[in-house]
Amino acid sequence: MTKKDVAGETPPPRAKRLPRAVRERQILDAAVRVFSERGYHAASMDEVSDVAGISKPMIYAYLGSKEELFAACIQREATRLMESIGGVVDVELDPEEQLWRGVLAFFTFVGENRDSWQVLHRQAGSQGAPFAAELAEGRRRAVAMISALLDRAASREGVGAFAEGRTEPLAAALTGAGEALAEWWLEHPEETPKAMARRLMNLSWMGFGNLVLGRAWHPDKTA
Amino acid sequence: MTKKDVAGETPPPRAKRLPRAVRERQILDAAVRVFSERGYHAASMDEVSDVAGISKPMIYAYLGSKEELFAACIQREATRLMESIGGVVDVELDPEEQLWRGVLAFFTFVGENRDSWQVLHRQAGSQGAPFAAELAEGRRRAVAMISALLDRAASREGVGAFAEGRTEPLAAALTGAGEALAEWWLEHPEETPKAMARRLMNLSWMGFGNLVLGRAWHPDKTA
Numbered sequence: 001m002t003k004k005d006v007a008g009e010t011p012p013p014r015a016k017r018l019p020r021a022v023r024e025r026q027i028l029d030a031a032v033r034v035f036s037e038r039g040y041h042a043a044s045m046d047e048v049s050d051v052a053g054i055s056k057p058m059i060y061a062y063l064g065s066k067e068e069l070f071a072a073c074i075q076r077e078a079t080r081l082m083e084s085i086g087g088v089v090d091v092e093l094d095p096e097e098q099l100w101r102g103v104l105a106f107f108t109f110v111g112e113n114r115d116s117w118q119v120l121h122r123q124a125g126s127q128g129a130p131f132a133a134e135l136a137e138g139r140r141r142a143v144a145m146i147s148a149l150l151d152r153a154a155s156r157e158g159v160g161a162f163a164e165g166r167t168e169p170l171a172a173a174l175t176g177a178g179e180a181l182a183e184w185w186l187e188h189p190e191e192t193p194k195a196m197a198r199r200l201m202n203l204s205w206m207g208f209g210n211l212v213l214g215r216a217w218h219p220d221k222t223a
Numbered sequence: 224m225t226k227k228d229v230a231g232e233t234p235p236p237r238a239k240r241l242p243r244a245v246r247e248r249q250i251l252d253a254a255v256r257v258f259s260e261r262g263y264h265a266a267s268m269d270e271v272s273d274v275a276g277i278s279k280p281m282i283y284a285y286l287g288s289k290e291e292l293f294a295a296c297i298q299r300e301a302t303r304l305m306e307s308i309g310g311v312v313d314v315e316l317d318p319e320e321q322l323w324r325g326v327l328a329f330f331t332f333v334g335e336n337r338d339s340w341q342v343l344h345r346q347a348g349s350q351g352a353p354f355a356a357e358l359a360e361g362r363r364r365a366v367a368m369i370s371a372l373l374d375r376a377a378s379r380e381g382v383g384a385f386a387e388g389r390t391e392p393l394a395a396a397l398t399g400a401g402e403a404l405a406e407w408w409l410e411h412p413e414e415t416p417k418a419m420a421r422r423l424m425n426l427s428w429m430g431f432g433n434l435v436l437g438r439a440w441h442p443d444k445t446a
Contacts, residue, residue: 099431125348132349150431169407169419170434173426176403177396184395196392203396207430208322208373211393 020062027052027059032073036115040070040123071134074124077116078138084109086145095153096205102149103178103200107193110182117182139175146171174204243285250275250282255296259338263293263346294357297347300339301361307332309368318376319428325372326401326423330416333405340405362398369394397427 018026030052034043045066049056063069088101110117124135150167178200185196201217210216241249253275257266268289272279286292311324333340347358373390401423408419424440433439 096432126350126355150434153431154434169404169411169422170426170431172403172407173400173423176399176401176406177426178399179403180395180399181392183399184392188392199392200396203393203400203427203430205430205432207426207428207433208376208393209319209428210430210432211373211377 023054023058024062027054027063027069028073028076030054031063031069032077032115032119035070035073035123036118040127045069070119070123070127071131073119074131074134074138077113077120078134078141080113080116081106081109081120082138082141082145085142089145089149091152095149098149098153099205100197100201102146103204104193104197106178107182107185107196107200110185111193111196114186117186121179121182139172142175143168143171146174174200177203246277246281247285250277250286250292251296251299253277254286254292255300255338255342258293258296258346259341263350268292293342293346293350294354296342297354297357297361300336300343301357301364303336303339304329304332304343305361305364305368308365312368312372314375318372321372321376322428323420323424325369326427327416327420329401330405330408330419330423333408334416334419337409340409344402344405362395365398366391366394369397397423400426 027048031043031048034047034051038044038047043066045056045059048069049059052059059069063072085102085105088105089098090101091098093101120135120138124131147167147170150171154167181196181200185191198217202211206217250271254266254271257270257274261267261270266289268279268282271292272282275282282292286295308325308328311328312321313324314321316324343358343361347354370390370393373394377390404419404423408414421440425434429440
């Protein structure tokens with residue numbers, strides 16, 4: 001029971017007090033949208049406050065300055081992306097099927113979360129030092145996941161390791177290829193996630209050596 | 224003839240007056256080095272002037288502000304990189320050999336011009352709007368060159384076009400893979416240009432489908 005209930009003048013505070021986690025999510029949702037639409041420099045805390053429906057003092061109290069808020073956006077969106085990929089990669093599956101699922105999950109995420117991708121890739125990538133480390137950390141996690149997948153694939157086939165003895169640089173190359181394709185996609189939004197994922201499988205699983213002979217990769221090749 | 228020559232007090236002006244193109248090259252060489260070592264923000268025109276041995280007023284007169292000088296560096300280094308690749312790609316050759324030569328030329332250039340690469344990729348890529356356009360233009364040229372190579376390869380084999388009907392996104396993916404490998408290389412400077420080039424051939428020509436079976440790409444496979 002609250003004063004208002006007693007006095008009959010204001011709504012009960014319980015109804016107004018959302019848990020901190022919920023408020024933070026609302027703020028981050030709004031911030032990702034504003035940063036994505038305006039760019040980091042032009043984005044204002046006033047607009048984030050308007051879109052979130054949460055006062056500026058509360059935003060500062062919960063998530064700090066504009067710079068800290070942007071860093072929090074990068075971290076959260078990178079985590080969401082990695083979880084959406086990690087959620088479909090099952091280490092018991094055939095490596096080709098794992099790669100296809102991971103690649104398709106990547107493009108599905110980017111297609112459904114274009115704001116996230118803009119913040120993660122274009123905005124964070126172009127803002128220099130304070131955020132380069134966040135972005136690099138996200139990439140490192142992606143490279144580690146792909147590298148582990150390639151190691152499992154190679155050991156399953158009994159070849160022990162890839163040529164040159166390291167999967168990490170190949171995983172880095174695949175990550176770069178995926179990022180470049182996602183950027184290309186922003187200019188060609190008519191393409192489907194599946195068509196984009198097939199392109200990355202064509203490059204990374206089949207290779208140009210097959211492609212120039214007309215041998216392309218198809219989803220029904222996998223189990 | 225100048226007043227001083229008449230007076231016999233100073234050397235003839237010809238000896239002091241380098242052609243503008245030579246001075247500009249000296250300034251750009253110095254600027255690439257300073258931007259690469261210090262980063263765009265920390266780099267000062269004083270240091271560029273010291274390294275070049277050319278006065279600041281002359282630098283401003285020839286190449287403009289620090290921002291314009293940096294843009295000129297990006298343009299020049301992108302052109303040098305593209306020329307070094309274009310110089311070895313012979314359209315009469317087998318496509319696989321063309322790709323290998325182009326990829327090897329790319330890593331050879333990066334290995335021999337780490338300052339250039341730092342300016343082109345890390346510095347330009349992290350400075351946002353004013354330089355994003357220069358970098359995007361450089362990428363567009365690279366993608367167009369690779370795309371043309373893939374089109375020639377596909378038409379030579381009689382398959383007409385790659386799966387999905389477009390080589391441009393695959394060329395963009397290869398460009399992204401090359402950039403990511405070059406970044407990885409900065410952290411692993413003990414690797415040779417040839418080892419890096421083989422990695423990109425392994426990914427892009429052979430594909431993981433071959434690699435997991437232990438079938439790697441070797442330079443002696445080409446003519």
